[in-house]
Amino acid sequence: MSTTTDVVQMRGISKAFTGVVVLDAVDFEVRFGEVHALAGGNGAGKSTLMKILQGVYRSDAGEIRIAGEPVSIASIQDAKAAGIGMVFQEFSLVPSLTVARNVFLGAEPLTRWGLIDERALVRRTEEVFARMGVEIDPRAEVGRLGTAYWQLTEIAKALSQNARVLIMDEPTASLARHETEALFELIERLKAAGISVIYISHRMDEVYRIADRITVLRDGRRLFTEPLSAITPEAIVEGIVGKKVESRLTYRERERVSHDGPPLLEVRGLTAGDRVRDVSFALRRGEILGLAGLMGSGRTELARALFGIDRARGEVLVDGEPIVLSSPRHAIAAGLALVPEDRRDQGLVLDHSVRENLLLPLLDDIRRGPLLDAAGGRALSASLIERLNIKVSHPGRPVRLLSGGNQQKVVIAKWLGTDPDVLILDEPTAGVDIGTKSEILERIRDLAASGKAVIVISSEYPELLAVSDRILVIRGGSIARELERSDIADEEALQLAVQGV
Numbered sequence: 001m002s003t004t005t006d007v008v009q010m011r012g013i014s015k016a017f018t019g020v021v022v023l024d025a026v027d028f029e030v031r032f033g034e035v036h037a038l039a040g041g042n043g044a045g046k047s048t049l050m051k052i053l054q055g056v057y058r059s060d061a062g063e064i065r066i067a068g069e070p071v072s073i074a075s076i077q078d079a080k081a082a083g084i085g086m087v088f089q090e091f092s093l094v095p096s097l098t099v100a101r102n103v104f105l106g107a108e109p110l111t112r113w114g115l116i117d118e119r120a121l122v123r124r125t126e127e128v129f130a131r132m133g134v135e136i137d138p139r140a141e142v143g144r145l146g147t148a149y150w151q152l153t154e155i156a157k158a159l160s161q162n163a164r165v166l167i168m169d170e171p172t173a174s175l176a177r178h179e180t181e182a183l184f185e186l187i188e189r190l191k192a193a194g195i196s197v198i199y200i201s202h203r204m205d206e207v208y209r210i211a212d213r214i215t216v217l218r219d220g221r222r223l224f225t226e227p228l229s230a231i232t233p234e235a236i237v238e239g240i241v242g243k244k245v246e247s248r249l250t251y252r253e254r255e256r257v258s259h260d261g262p263p264l265l266e267v268r269g270l271t272a273g274d275r276v277r278d279v280s281f282a283l284r285r286g287e288i289l290g291l292a293g294l295m296g297s298g299r300t301e302l303a304r305a306l307f308g309i310d311r312a313r314g315e316v317l318v319d320g321e322p323i324v325l326s327s328p329r330h331a332i333a334a335g336l337a338l339v340p341e342d343r344r345d346q347g348l349v350l351d352h353s354v355r356e357n358l359l360l361p362l363l364d365d366i367r368r369g370p371l372l373d374a375a376g377g378r379a380l381s382a383s384l385i386e387r388l389n390i391k392v393s394h395p396g397r398p399v400r401l402l403s404g405g406n407q408q409k410v411v412i413a414k415w416l417g418t419d420p421d422v423l424i425l426d427e428p429t430a431g432v433d434i435g436t437k438s439e440i441l442e443r444i445r446d447l448a449a450s451g452k453a454v455i456v457i458s459s460e461y462p463e464l465l466a467v468s469d470r471i472l473v474i475r476g477g478s479i480a481r482e483l484e485r486s487d488i489a490d491e492e493a494l495q496l497a498v499q500g501v
Contacts, residue, residue, distance in 0.1 A: 006068070007032045007165055007196050008053065008084075013062035015048055017401060020393050022048045024220045025062070030165065033194045035187060037207040037228070040217035041240050041433040042405025043391055046200050049217070050167050054086040055079040066165075085163030087154045087171050091345075095143030100125040102142055103157045128156045131189075133182035148179065148295045155183070166190065169200045170404075170431045179295070184210055202433045204233045216240055241435040261285075262320055264453045265422050267306070270314035275301035277477040279314075283422070283453045288444060290468030290485075291457045292498050298477035299457045300341050303424045306455075307331045307338040318421065332361065335421035339411050339428055341457075343404075347411035350400035354392050355381040357399050358414045365417075384413040389439060405436035412440065416447075423447060424455045429463060441467055461491045473497050 008030040015023040023045045030036045040046050051057045053064065055073045064071055066082045073079050079086075093102045100121045101108070109120040125138035134152055136145075142153060151171060158166055172180045187197055187210055201207055207214060208228055215225040216239040223239050263282035270279045275298040283289050291299045305312040308324075308331040316323050323334040331338075340346035348357055358381045359366065366376040381395050388409040392402060399410055408428070415423065425444070429437040444467050448454050458464045464471065465488060473481040481497055488494050 005031050007066065008198075009063075009065040009068075010049070010053065011063045011065075013049060013052060013064075014060045015045075015052060015057060016060060018393075018397070022220050023052075023059070026217065026220070026222050028215055028222065028225075030196050030198055031212075032196060033191055034212045035191055035197045035199055035210050037211035037214040038198055038200045038217070039202065039207065039214060039236060039240055040223075041242075042403035042436050044217040044240075044403075044433075045220045046217055047169060047403075050086060050169065050198065050200065053079065054084060054167060080161055080163075083162075083164030084167070085158035085161050085165070086167040087151075087158050087169060091150050091154060093142050093150055093153060093157075095141070097142060098138065099136055099140050099142055099145075099149075099153050099156075100138035102153055103128060103138075103160050105157070107160070124160070125156065128160050131159065132156060132186050134179055146296060146300070152179070163195065165196045165198065167198045167200070170202070171199075172201070172203070172206060180206075202431070202437070204236065204434075207236075208233065218242060237434055240433060263317075264319060266315075266317040266320075268315040268317075270302070270305055270312055270316065272301060272305035272310045272312035275477045276305050276310075276312065279477075279479055281472060281479065281482070283455065285451045285453055286448050288448045288454045288456060288467050288469050290464040290471040291455060291474055292461070292464055292471050292494060293474035294498060295459075297474045299474050300426055301477070302474065303338055303340075303426050303455070303457060306424060307336060309338075332418060332420075337361075337415035337418055337420035337423050339415055339423070339425040341426040341430075343408050343411045344400075348399050348407060351398055353396045354385070354390070354399050354402065354410055355395040357410050358384050358395075358417065361414055362417050380417065384417050387416070388413040388443070405432035408432055408440070409436070412443070416443075420452070422453045422455070424457075426457045427459065428456065429458070429460065437463065461494050465491060465494060475500060 006029045010026065010028040013023055013026045026045065026049060028049060038046050048057060052059045053073065055075045055078050058074060064073055071082055073082060094105065103125045104121055109117040109124065111117045122138045129136055132152065132155065136149055136152060142150065155171060171183060190197060199211055211228055213225060213227050214231070214236065216223045216236060218239065261284060264285045265283040268280050271277055279302060291302065293299045301310065304310045305325065306316065308327045312325050316325060318334045324330040344350060355377065359377050362380060363372065366373045366380060385392065385395060390409045390413065391406050399407060402410070412428065429440050441463060444454055444456065456464060456467060465485065468485050470485060471483045471488065471494065472479050473483065480500065483497060
């Protein structure tokens with residue numbers, strides 16, 4: 001490729017971790033002012049390739065050129081100097097600082113006395129968010145905000161550095177629809193200004209909406225680079241997965257759950273803070289209940305209240321018996337399990353091994369007096385790895401080294417190991433590839449078929465429609481509507497219900 005058209009050239013990039021090859025002589029190039037999509041299954045090497053470009057990792061072999069000139073990117077500072085910014089899928093914010101402090105961390109405007117100029121800091125942050133078309137209070141403490149606001153702050157942080165190349169790793173995973181539209185409009189403005197965007201996403205509708213070209217990686221190698229106008233979504237998916245995939249995002253009528261029998265889970269007048277208000281519903285064995293709502297509607301807070309994380313009032317019954325809502329320990333004992341929204345911050349201990357993470361809720365099952373049965377733990381973790389098809393070279397490997405999709409499988413597997421009667425899944429397929437998404441949705445159906453009750457919270461309406469028997473629309477912390485899946489014609493109809501139209 002001509003250096004006059006490429007802002008980034010990566011040639012022969014290779015990388016291995018503890019002897020496992022993650023990237024094998026990968027070539028990748030990005031033109032000035034283009035949106036270049038980067039796709040591949042979990043573990044294909046997408047994030048690793050971009051972290052090498054961003055200076056988080058150093059490649060074992062290969063060359064990087066920026067605007068035709070060879071560069072050595074050994075740190076994030078080197079990448080910034082080269083005009084490269086990245087919005088990480090794993091957040092890099094400081095929860096105890098304000099939004100504004102995070103956006104300009106290390107580059108804060110100073111007064112003439114050498115102190116941080118808070119007024120200028122807030123003003124500059126507001127300007128960045130105004131360009132993005134979103135409203136966030138720059139003075140708000142990040143730790144008190146929801147996941148979507150963390151993502152928006154990450155994007156603002158990267159944009160504040162005047163990057164010529166902006167890497168976005170699953171940037172819409174936690175955004176509501178109107179926020180996603182604002183992001184796409186911003187990307188178009190960046191492109192018009194000559195800024196290049198590398199867009200990592202599993203969502204084909206997004207890729208075709210904003211990208212010019214796509215590169216697909218598989219098993220650490222580049223499979224192909226093609227203009228989006230010259231390739232079909234089916235060909236891309238087949239390239240990602242390595243075979244044709246039967247769509248699991250199609251609703252399949254299942255044997256209807258009887259409404260005559262007693263509910264497995266009954267919630268009466270549940271209230272928690274100002275985000276969950278007088279919520280009542282019932283859930284029967286074999287039923288999948290979807291929760292739909294805009295960001296901040298109270299979906300996640302409802303799940304947290306049911307699992308005893310947040311203080312709540314009201315009554316919750318399992319098999320007709322009232323349970324105590326004071327802690328997750330009581331919820332687990334009553335047969336409930338929660339797969340949380342943020343797998344890395346809430347679902348895993350990143351520096352612990354895959355085996356240790358899988359066994360955390362199951363220690364009582366492998367306890368032999370005051371000690372743990374090591375052989376029993378190995379056998380139990382191996383069975384869970386097999387059950388969820390978790391791709392890991394060795395169970396003793398730190399879970400942080402796994403791809404996002406395999407990390408999510410670890411979180412789901414560890415709670416399935418407790419054999420819960422009621423499983424609550426909050427955004428279970430966020431940031432995973434289409435093959436892993438299909439596997440997770442199939443596991444949800446299998447659980448319901450085995451007599452479990454499942455609650456699925458998702459911003460992805462196609463998958464919510466694909467698995468749910470009923471859907472509760474949450475608005476302002478309350479149930480606004482209850483819909484039978486058979487009464488929802490399509491995604492647009494659900495969207496209108498969520499919007500209150």
